[in-house]
Amino acid sequence: MKKEVSIAIALGVIVGLVVMYGVIRAKRAVEEVLPSPTINPSGAAITATPTPDLSTSEHIRLSEPTNDSLVSTPDIHVTGQTIPNSTVLILDNTREYPSVSDQNGNFSVAVTLEAGANTLVARVLTDDGQTYSIMREIIYSTADIFATSIPTPTATPKATASATIKKK
């Protein structure tokens, strides 16, 4: 009886070791096929964390447009200064406009606003992985703000508008 128990235990240990060896081999094989991805395996978030958007940043400045602007033409330039020779991204309500700052850090990008509320984000993406953003809120409207009755609006919020980009 004792002998049979010992044999059973020994067999159990051997089977356990074989299974463990198989698991280790399989894991190594998967790692060889997928070379060290840095995506969080839990699926929670990608490792790179963007800097939260703020209305001011010491790494990127905007001279135009100013915050709380009310403009009556859709075509504006987003102009400013940031880290020289860096990738600059302007984001409006729906699209993005990539550009590159010059050797002095200057950039200027032409953007066509949507009628109504526009959120513009100027973001610099550096080669060392840093991201800095600055935000502007602008209203584009052709309405007469001094009218005391309701005129027919010519620019209604969220109307579709095409966007263009021109480098200076």
Added chain:
Amino acid sequence: MTQHLLLALVLAAKTATASASPGALPTPTTQDVDQNIVNRVEKVKNSPTLGTSTPITFGIFGTLTKIVGSSLQVQTVTGALRLVELDTKAVVLRGLKQATREDLELGSPIIIMGTVNENQQYVGRRILLSDETIFAPSRVSFLGTIQTLTTKFFTVISAGKNDPERWFTSAKTKYFDTLGGSLTRSTLIANDKIVAIFADPHTASSSALRVYSLTTKPKVAP
């Protein structure tokens, strides 16, 4: 009054230059500072507050957070609070229809346009009762260089990192050059520098909304 204002601007320009963070941005030269001052002075000289008849206008949008009499407090997208005094002749609109001040609801999205008075206060002339669509969806962006491509993802060396990452794409992902011209996915090749845009928040399995190639030369119309 005007002289004081000019002096204050000159001092403000010099102070702003002196307090700039070293290394973050190129240090302005004395010439730049002088030009900055000249520009500001010209701006003040041409300012409507010094006699011309064109009023300074403003436009804000955000969430209505407080109503006290004819004063409104609005929280903007950046989280800043703006105080607006409603003009007695202010027009309130919901879409194209006239509304009343009684229709203003706390917590509602709102657009206000108006003028800035001599005390630098916002005076609201036109109030638009709006909806959540005025808030643009937040997006995150990543810069990287393509290593390999498959039909479902790019393997990318993200800026500032050594290990490769996977940036997933889908049939809905759009590809563009730096001037906004459409590209096909097959245009992209290894070693291309790209910027990928994702919806915020995003997870490891999120697909890019748009990918911009910084390497592909844009086609310029003749």
